Amino acid sequence: MPKIVRPENCQPAKTLWYDRKKYLTINFVVQNPKDVQVDIQDTKIILSCKDIDDNNIYNEIEFYDRVFKSDSREKVFDRTINVLIRKVKENVAWPRLQKDLAKPAWLLVDFDNWRDWEHEEEEGMAEYEDYMDMLNEMKNKGEPPAMDDLDDLSD
Numbered sequence: 001m002p003k004i005v006r007p008e009n010c011q012p013a014k015t016l017w018y019d020r021k022k023y024l025t026i027n028f029v030v031q032n033p034k035d036v037q038v039d040i041q042d043t044k045i046i047l048s049c050k051d052i053d054d055n056n057i058y059n060e061i062e063f064y065d066r067v068f069k070s071d072s073r074e075k076v077f078d079r080t081i082n083v084l085i086r087k088v089k090e091n092v093a094w095p096r097l098q099k100d101l102a103k104p105a106w107l108l109v110d111f112d113n114w115r116d117w118e119h120e121e122e123e124g125m126a127e128y129e130d131y132m133d134m135l136n137e138m139k140n141k142g143e144p145p146a147m148d149d150l151d152d153l154s155d
Contacts, residue, residue: 018114019114022091026045028047031078036074038074047081065092067087072086
């Protein structure tokens with residue numbers, strides 16, 4: 001893949017991201033992207049394209065931690081460029097997408113898709129225990145009432 005060169009007079013795309021146990025997702029918001037180039041490396045990602053108005057779009061993000069570039073994919077849609085990135089360290093939450101502590105204005109957390117997956121198993125176990133308690137309570141109340149007289153109501 002040829003090296004992506006930062007074009008003159010470029011602007012960054014609004015970028016939304018969210019974290020999962022094994023991967024993270026980055027959505028670059030670009031209207032009708034064309035000439036899309038995405039370079040996923042072990043430590044960073046570079047995006048270069050043009051938008052509907054022929055503006056040069058360029059984003060470069062140095063990742064918080066290492067990723068598997070060979071197991072990462074991108075897909076271009078009408079309004080976004082979606083990138084799925086496989087994390088090297090699974091089950092480790094990323095507190096931010098990039099290594100740098102200073103967050104650029106164009107980089108946002110996608111709260112619509114964000115989940116606190118670190119406690120998913122605990123929450124699921126608590127739901128299961130509540131369900132089992134409810135079933136046990138139902139068993140302790142004795143036999144359910146006979147409902148054979150409900151046929152009389154249909155007349």
